[in-house]
Amino acid sequence: MNFFKKAFILSLICFLLLSLTIPHGVVAEPDNQELEAGEEVEENGLEELPFDVEASSALLIEVQTKEVFYAKDIDRPYPPASITKIMTLLLALEAIEEGKMDWDEIVTVSERAWEMQGSQMFLEIGQEVSVENLLKGISIVSANDACVAIAEHLYGSEEIFVQKMNEKASEIGLTNTRFQNTHGWPDPDHYMSARDIALLSAYTINTQPKILELESQREFTFNIDEPQYNRNPLLGRYPGADGLKTGWTNEAGYCLAGTAQQNNFRLISVVLNSPSNRARLSDTEALLDYGFKNYTFETVAEKNEIVGQADVPDGKNREVDLIAAEDMGVVVKNEGEENLEMEIVVNNLSAPLRQGDEAGEILALRDDEVLNRVPLLIKEDVERANIFVVTLRRVGDFFSGLAAGALNLFRDLLEE
Template sequence: MHTLKKMISVLISLVIAVSCFFMYDVEPLMAANIETSAGSAILIDASSGKVLYEKDAHKRLAPASVTKLMTLLIAAEALESGKVNLKDTVTASERACSMGGSQIYLEVGEKLSLEEMLISIAVGSANDACVAVAEHINGSLEEFVHQMNEKAKKLGLVDTNFINDNGLPAEGHYTSAYDLAIIAKESLKYPLISKLTSIKEYDLRGGKFKLYNTNKLLWWYEGTSGLKTGWTQEAKYCLASTVERNGLKLICVVMAVPEVRGHFAESMKLYNYGFANYSYKKFAEAGSKQGETTVQKGTAEKVDLIVDKAVGISIEKGKDKDYRMEISYDQTIHAPVVKGQKLGQMSIYNGDELQIEVDLVAKDDVAKSSLFGLMKKSLQNTYDFGKAS
């Protein structure tokens, strides 16, 4: 009887052990090791978008002032297209001045440069400046918000709908931690947004009004380079941030954190996990040559294929042996070729699983050769061939 009980006990222990093994084999290790008070959270690789940690990341929640990240993104696109200029004069309307919450207390008719308005949004989270910028860029707040929602659709975001451009409470105004992470990733394509959101303090109106950045990670956490905070009673504490260390750049979003300053503590907890468990592996330097292709009927016989930005990915520490790079491109193309034209592709795999794809582009322009040029080249080739024989 005693032997039977012992055998049953051993069998039960074995079943539990096997169950635990399969449970942890299926569920991400990160889910077992991290707890966060955030109602929703995500940590991603800023380069590839690879998700390193998530908790209810697609839950639709009020984002409060993290909304302003999309406002800054739309403004950055307008600047890049030449539609507006940082030196533009922006005049505050009555509607802009009527906004409550965080503000720079614009007066009707007050004029500031677009750059100062954007700094007020990025650093001081100014609701009034958001409306003034929207009206300057698109003529009306409604049209600007429409553009924000159109941009969300282009980014493939399905859990986002904006009612305003500053994040003040409004029915139907929502997004998710995942969607905000994608907006943040897109924002990092524009150096201006990183520059503005990393300003710690700024003297507005000739020093008469001081702005202090609401993102305390800029002071508290090494490698932080900006993005946006948010708080309302409905949304609680929210933060979309980005940190880079030793080449590894991460984006973290936490939403609906109940504790005061909890959005900073919870973000640092997730970053600590990310930097402890992942490292950055670079596969190619920005501008590096990855091959060359023959150009037919062109003023040059060949053109170099390069990557226009550094190529790398976050890799779980100790698990980098299975990563490999593949390059594909046509060996021959026809002129003309435009500098920056996509001519091939670099693919990074982990085993057989694709991780990222990056375009290979032409390093230089190659114009189409004239008839005279083609005849001259043909004669030269014939002559050289004759000499060689």
């Protein structure tokens, strides 16, 4: 009898120790269906549209979730012309953010920058120009000379800057992009796809919103008496339009990465190789009209909002509040959304935990399709409980589980 008692106690202790190390189950993730590099997207949109797009390639997405509303030949590489400058501006704005240069820093113009043809802000050799004016020149009048000046100032040569552009493209998942220069001058090995342009545009707007302040300015005067005007045909014409970049060369045709925001709902449109300036504009307006008339953006969780709780088996506090790391929204149809669900996926948590530690994520789903996801953070510190408390807690959980199982079994027997 003593043998069986000892065996039972030993088995119980082994079970408790093992339970301390076995991770708790995690809710399985549904597949993410937002626009990402390499994801297959149904051509010609998610439903038949009441208009034709003349551009060879076109795409319409929402900026936060990257949900796709229209897609046409979005992975074929095309010459992007001056749309290239979105990447040039991104690297420059990141350099300012990282303290590598300042807005009022002075740049000395080189002969190579002065020699640039095409659109320019008419820089002179040896001229001293502020970083702010150079970035305005790139954004507002698409200045090729300013692109070279910024590149040389940051990395010593345009070639090294271009290397950084390609590295950044790889980092953010642009799979059909290759840069040979900072401005988009024609080169057989310089190309982007509509998907990559949309992803780059969304990334830049989300991480460097200052670009919209630059790109939405209508005119710029520098080194000449007359102002030069922003070539973006959406500005001052389309409601909420504030970017992003036009492009044209004989090889590229007419291109436009456009963006507009209405009622906290921002769309990005891309058209490549349009046959005319008129077609570029009409295609873009038709795409944006379709998006704004049929969809809207709904906030489902705000930054720092408590959205759930999680169990901490070895914490002094058994439960901890979870908060959203950032605002979370989803795109919904204007006539209403019936199948929208929220789901919390929690990591295996073990004390000690610190405020701000990542604890999982919250998912917004429609019919098991992930529309958006946001990280969940620990709201407050959780210290580790001592081993005695944890052991008693495990024992209590074990016997509570046995009692619940027995009660369920008894209930099932009575119902038979």
